[in-house]
Amino acid sequence: MSIFTTIRRNIDRAFLTFFMLFLLIAYPLAPTTDFGKFMTSWYTKITGWITVLGAWAIMIGVFALVRNNLKNIYKRAEGWYYDAVTIVSFVIFVVAGFMGGSTGPIMTWLTTNVTRAVSTALLGIEAFLATSAYYRAYRLKTLDAAILLISSLIVLMWMGPVFGYLFPQINDLAVWLLLNPNSAAQRAMFVGIGLGLIALAVRSMLGRERYGA
Amino acid sequence: MELRGERDMSRKKPRWTTRLLNLDNPPIYAILLIFMILPLFYPLNTPVPVTAMAIDLYNKIESLKPGDVVLLDFSWSYSFKILHEAGHVAVLRHLLSKPGVKIVMVCFMGADSELSWRDVMAIVDIEKNYPDKKYGKDWIWLGYIPGGEATVLAFADNPWAIAPKDKYGTPIEQYPDFYNAVKTGADFALVIEGGGHGGVNGHVTGGFLKSYGLKYHCWLAYNMDPSVIAEFYPYYPTIIKSMLNGNAGAAEYERLLNMRGAGSVMVDALSMTHLYVIALIVLTNIVYLYDKYLSKPRSSR
Numbered sequence: 168m169s170i171f172t173t174i175r176r177n178i179d180r181a182f183l184t185f186f187m188l189f190l191l192i193a194y195p196l197a198p199t200t201d202f203g204k205f206m207t208s209w210y211t212k213i214t215g216w217i218t219v220l221g222a223w224a225i226m227i228g229v230f231a232l233v234r235n236n237l238k239n240i241y242k243r244a245e246g247w248y249y250d251a252v253t254i255v256s257f258v259i260f261v262v263a264g265f266m267g268g269s270t271g272p273i274m275t276w277l278t279t280n281v282t283r284a285v286s287t288a289l290l291g292i293e294a295f296l297a298t299s300a301y302y303r304a305y306r307l308k309t310l311d312a313a314i315l316l317i318s319s320l321i322v323l324m325w326m327g328p329v330f331g332y333l334f335p336q337i338n339d340l341a342v343w344l345l346l347n348p349n350s351a352a353q354r355a356m357f358v359g360i361g362l363g364l365i366a367l368a369v370r371s372m373l374g375r376e377r378y379g380a
Numbered sequence: 381m382e383l384r385g386e387r388d389m390s391r392k393k394p395r396w397t398t399r400l401l402n403l404d405n406p407p408i409y410a411i412l413l414i415f416m417i418l419p420l421f422y423p424l425n426t427p428v429p430v431t432a433m434a435i436d437l438y439n440k441i442e443s444l445k446p447g448d449v450v451l452l453d454f455s456w457s458y459s460f461k462i463l464h465e466a467g468h469v470a471v472l473r474h475l476l477s478k479p480g481v482k483i484v485m486v487c488f489m490g491a492d493s494e495l496s497w498r499d500v501m502a503i504v505d506i507e508k509n510y511p512d513k514k515y516g517k518d519w520i521w522l523g524y525i526p527g528g529e530a531t532v533l534a535f536a537d538n539p540w541a542i543a544p545k546d547k548y549g550t551p552i553e554q555y556p557d558f559y560n561a562v563k564t565g566a567d568f569a570l571v572i573e574g575g576g577h578g579g580v581n582g583h584v585t586g587g588f589l590k591s592y593g594l595k596y597h598c599w600l601a602y603n604m605d606p607s608v609i610a611e612f613y614p615y616y617p618t619i620i621k622s623m624l625n626g627n628a629g630a631a632e633y634e635r636l637l638n639m640r641g642a643g644s645v646m647v648d649a650l651s652m653t654h655l656y657v658i659a660l661i662v663l664t665n666i667v668y669l670y671d672k673y674l675s676k677p678r679s680s681r
Contacts, residue, residue, distance in 0.1 A: 195595065197564055198537055207537040214534035214542075218527035269491030269524070270498075278458055278492050286459030294416075295409050298657055302408055305661050306668050316665070320658060326606065327654025328628050328647050332427040342431075350614040357580075357614070 177374070184372040186213070233257070318344055397671035401664065408660070415656040419648035426651040428644070434632035437601050437622035438474070440570055446480020448569035449561050451592075454497040455489035455575040455584045460605065461496055464574050466630035466643035467603040469503050471572060474637055476510045476518075482557055483519040484568075486543070488532050488584045489575060494524050494547075496574075516555045523547030532587030536565030536596060565596040576605035576623075580612060593619040604629065 190213070193206040236250040244250075263273040307313050324330035325341030370376040394402075444450070452472065456464040475483055487493035506513050513519060522543045525531055535542040539562055540552045552559045561567060573588040580586055585602070592598040599621050602612065606626035616623060624633060627650055630643025 194533070197566065197596070199564075208541070211534045211538055211541050214527060214530040217530040221527065270494045275495060278495055282492070283459050283461065286457075287462060290459070290462070294653065295405075295412060298412050298653075298660065299405050299408055301657055302403070302660050302664055305664070307665050316661070320661065322610075323654055323658055326625070326628065327651045327658070328428045328631065329426045329651035329655065330658075331429040331431075335429065338429060338431065345610055345613040346616070349610050353611065353614045 180372065180374050187368055187372060189213070229257075318348075395671065395674060397667050397674060400667050401671060412653060412656060415652040416649050419652055423645065424648045424652070425644075426648050428628070428631045428635050428647055430632045430635055431625075431629075433616075433622045434624060434629060434636060436617075437471070437572075437624065438633065438636045440599055440601070440621070441471070441474050441478060444475075444478050444481045444569055447482070447557075447561065448480075449482040449484060449558065449567060450475055450570045450572065451565075451568045452483050452485050453571070453573045453575070453584075453588070454485060454487040454493050454500065455573065456493060456496055456577065456605075457490055458492040458495045460577065461499060462646075463605050463626045464603050465496070465500060465503075466627055466641055466646065467624040467633060468500050468572075468574050470630055470633040470637060470639070470641055470643065471603065471624070472500060472504050473639070474633075476504070476506065476513055481518075482561065484522065484539075484558060484562070485519060486522040486535075487524050487574075488526075488528065488535075488587070489524075489577075491524050497521065516550075517557055520552075520555055520558055521547045528583040529587035529590075532584055533591045536591030538564065565592050565598060568592070568596075568598050570601070571598045572601045572603060574603045576602055576608050576612065579608045580615070582608075589615060589619065 190210070193210040196203040196206045198204040198207040233254065236253050238244075239250040240247050240254070260274075260277065263271070263277055266273055268274065305312075305316050305319070307316060321337060321341050321344060324334070324337045331338045367376065452468075452475070454468065472483075475481055485497060487497060504510075506519070515521075523546070525535065525543055527534075531542060540559060543552065545551050546555075565571070571588065571592040573585060573592075575582065575585050578585060580589060588600065588602075593600045593615065600619065601622040601624070602620060603624045604612065604626060606628070609623060609625055612620055612623060624630060627643045627646040630641070631647040632643075634641045634643050
């Protein structure tokens with residue numbers, strides 16, 4: 168194998184390793200020393216690249232969205248009219264964006280009267296669905312279910328301010344639940360995720376991780 | 381072949397408890413709707429107990445000295461206005477009431493977050509209600525800065541490299557009160573993030589936690605989406621010093637400021653719907669246990 172083939176095959180891994188190590192070293196440094204200033208200034212530059220890469224990723228997403236939806240409309244696939252709605256909405260928002268930017272009058276009108284109205288309605292519907300779920304799922308069937316039910320009731324009471332006023336002990340109990348069992352379980356989970364990410368990073372740097380395989 | 385009479389005899393009419401446990405959605409939804417709407421027409425002024433988290437933020441703002449710079453973030457999607465706006469209005473009013481305190485306003489979430497800022501500013505109305513507060517001297521607006529978490533982290537290291545101009549295109553150097561006072565995230569006396577969506581790994585909220593909380597140890601507060609507040613508790617109170625729990629948190633803060641704003645209005649509906657949901661759960665379980673009891677043969681009861 169020639170040296171060029173070796174470089175070609177490993178260049179992506181070399182870039183990945185370089186940037187991972189650079190960001191790992193630069194992240195905890197503050198721009199208070201010369202070295203810190205140098206590292207954080209490059210950290211800022213790389214951040215700019217991430218933003219540009221993100222913009223390109225969005226363009227790929229937009230291309231895929233338009234292509235797939237147009238294909239469905241052309242083939243009259245099941246529910247093709249939903250795809251038509253997607254394309255029409257997309258075109259309207261893109262045109263509005265070009266005419267006055269993201270806070271221009273047309274975009275503001277669309278965001279206020281369409282996007283926000285629809286999103287708020289969805290949030291509102293969630294309240295009804297959640298109530299139905301509470302009614303059907305929260306049953307004292309087993310000991311585990313009982314523990315979940317009682318702790319949920321305490322936190323629900325804490326979330327509804329009037330209960331905290333009527334029974335002040337509920338606040339202390341809910342905060343104890345959130346600070347102790349909840350925090351302990353979540354910290355264990357975060358440590359597990361962190362260790363998993365470190366393993367993934369090391370595997371990626373060593374070329375053991377095959378993306379998209 | 382089954383005769384009609386025989387079939388009817390073999391089918392037992394379900395017990396009232398069983399029917400109650402299998403109610404359709406419409407009556408459940410209808411009662412919830414009543415509990416939601418009634419407080420809008422007949423305000424109940426439900427009492428709001430003030431939690432330690434709101435008191436801590438209030439005390440922190442009270443302790444700010446002239447010249448201190450506060451970073452106030454508006455990174456909530458415009459669709460989530462209902463969850464965050466009241467809290468930010470109350471906090472901004474308190475900040476503006478403190479003489480000499482400088483406020484840097486920014487958003488990282490999405491371009492529509494600028495509309496979230498616009499609505500808060502329309503309610504607070506600085507020009508009318510705080511005529512002594514001048515743009516460029518007491519507060520600046522940087523607008524939306526794209527890039528998500530990576531930008532939040534870089535902004536904490538070197539704010540004016542990421543945002544060299546304000547929203548209106550004026551270089552930050554022309555605002556010496558801000559340019560000279562802040563060199564890194566550590567120079568902010570208080571950082572208030574508006575959002576919480578996506579939890580601790582949310583691309584903006586997570587960035588605030590990692591940069592201002594873990595790296596620069598700033599006094600960090602969140603005006604929180606209540607649905608994810610449990611996720612942030614492992615960081616409270618060591619890294620995150622205060623969390624306003626959506627509209628309930630806003631109502632608490634309004635009570636500390638002796639004002640009645642949107643948070644206090646919405647807290648009526650919040651309390652009533654929670655009352656209904658809790659009553660529903662408790663009653664359903666009583667009926668469920670009774671139904672189980674009735675299902676047993678008489679001899680074993």
